Amino acid sequence: MTQTKTEQGNYKSEGQGKQAIVIGGTRGIGEAIIRQLAAKGMSVVMVGRSDTTLRQAADRIRSAVPGAELRLERADLSLVRDVRNLAERLADSTSPSVVINNAAVTADIRAHTDEGIQLTLATNHLAPYVLMRTLAESIKKGPVRPVRFVVVGASPTVLKAFPVDLDDLHGQAERALSRFPSLRPFAAYARTKNMNTMFVYSLARRLANSGITVNGAHPGIIAQTGLARNARGLEKALATMVALNPFKKMPDQGAVNPVWVATDPSLDGVNGRFFVDRKDVTTPDHTLSPERCETLWERSAKLVGMEP
Numbered sequence: 001m002t003q004t005k006t007e008q009g010n011y012k013s014e015g016q017g018k019q020a021i022v023i024g025g026t027r028g029i030g031e032a033i034i035r036q037l038a039a040k041g042m043s044v045v046m047v048g049r050s051d052t053t054l055r056q057a058a059d060r061i062r063s064a065v066p067g068a069e070l071r072l073e074r075a076d077l078s079l080v081r082d083v084r085n086l087a088e089r090l091a092d093s094t095s096p097s098v099v100i101n102n103a104a105v106t107a108d109i110r111a112h113t114d115e116g117i118q119l120t121l122a123t124n125h126l127a128p129y130v131l132m133r134t135l136a137e138s139i140k141k142g143p144v145r146p147v148r149f150v151v152v153g154a155s156p157t158v159l160k161a162f163p164v165d166l167d168d169l170h171g172q173a174e175r176a177l178s179r180f181p182s183l184r185p186f187a188a189y190a191r192t193k194n195m196n197t198m199f200v201y202s203l204a205r206r207l208a209n210s211g212i213t214v215n216g217a218h219p220g221i222i223a224q225t226g227l228a229r230n231a232r233g234l235e236k237a238l239a240t241m242v243a244l245n246p247f248k249k250m251p252d253q254g255a256v257n258p259v260w261v262a263t264d265p266s267l268d269g270v271n272g273r274f275f276v277d278r279k280d281v282t283t284p285d286h287t288l289s290p291e292r293c294e295t296l297w298e299r300s301a302k303l304v305g306m307e308p
């Protein structure tokens, strides 16, 4: 663990006594985020959808960071009822300094959950929407204290070409996603990553002066993760190019920017921003309009049965 010497000559870890919640931490960048937070001495609640993958990831993290304090929480983030239960459990049993939403999928555009919601939309946007709203409401009932929410987003440069269609959140107009069928799952994914950014801006406005801040963080283009595991055609070709790049970045490098946004003292009080490579950047115009962000907020509330 990273340790610093105190004035009294004792060693102290930077994150000692602090708790983090990481949503989607059983592989890839999420697992690396947990490893880096644990190495700072934070205790981490890691959320995944299967007891087996949670245990396996926890074992790998503990062997890299001996003494890592981990609590495992199972929830299927594609199901609103599971996310609501998870949020209530976490609200009752944790006191986090950091909450990072990392989970995402690139799913078949026709795949819907048994709650009737398109799978990518449910997992990538509605899960953090329900979870962070619920946790924020619960934290706000206690004394004001600094808490950082971080939503792992994606490259604003790439996302420029995939504005959210507010009248078609499920992406039913398939040709409008892309004229190439094999790229449609990626286009639907990219729209949900823009929803992540718009959600950050709407939530940040509501959290002003509450002690809680929320920011977005792009991990970089990272190889050896599970995100493109179902890719085919053109999307698979793009994923192969990333995998074959001799200068490719690995999950540990992908965790650096989100962990920095979650913990660096220079960002105390910074709220409603988006960071790439530790730099504050401007996201695409179509994510910036407060009216569009509010419409997304209201339509998302309706989909998950929350008050707008």
Ligand SMILES: NC(=O)c1ccc[n+]([C@@H]2O[C@H](COP(=O)([O-])OP(=O)(O)OC[C@H]3O[C@@H](n4cnc5c(N)ncnc54)[C@H](OP(=O)(O)O)[C@@H]3O)[C@@H](O)[C@H]2O)c1
Pocket: 023, 024, 025, 026, 027, 028, 029, 030, 047, 048, 049, 050, 053, 075, 076, 077, 078, 079, 101, 102, 103, 104, 105, 123, 152, 153, 154, 155, 193, 218, 219, 220, 221, 222, 223, 224, 225, 226, 227, 228
């Ligand atoms: N890789 C890149 O180049 C890249 C680029 C830009 C942004 N990002 C962002 O970085 C984040 C992490 O991506 P990654 O590349 O590390 O992908 P990944 O390896 O596929 O990891 C995604 C994580 O989310 C979990 N997850 C997915 N669906 C879930 C569900 N229904 N319930 C519970 N957990 C679920 C996965 O669990 P399982 O182990 O059960 O699948 C896994 O732990 C995502 O937000 C992604 O959008 C990645």
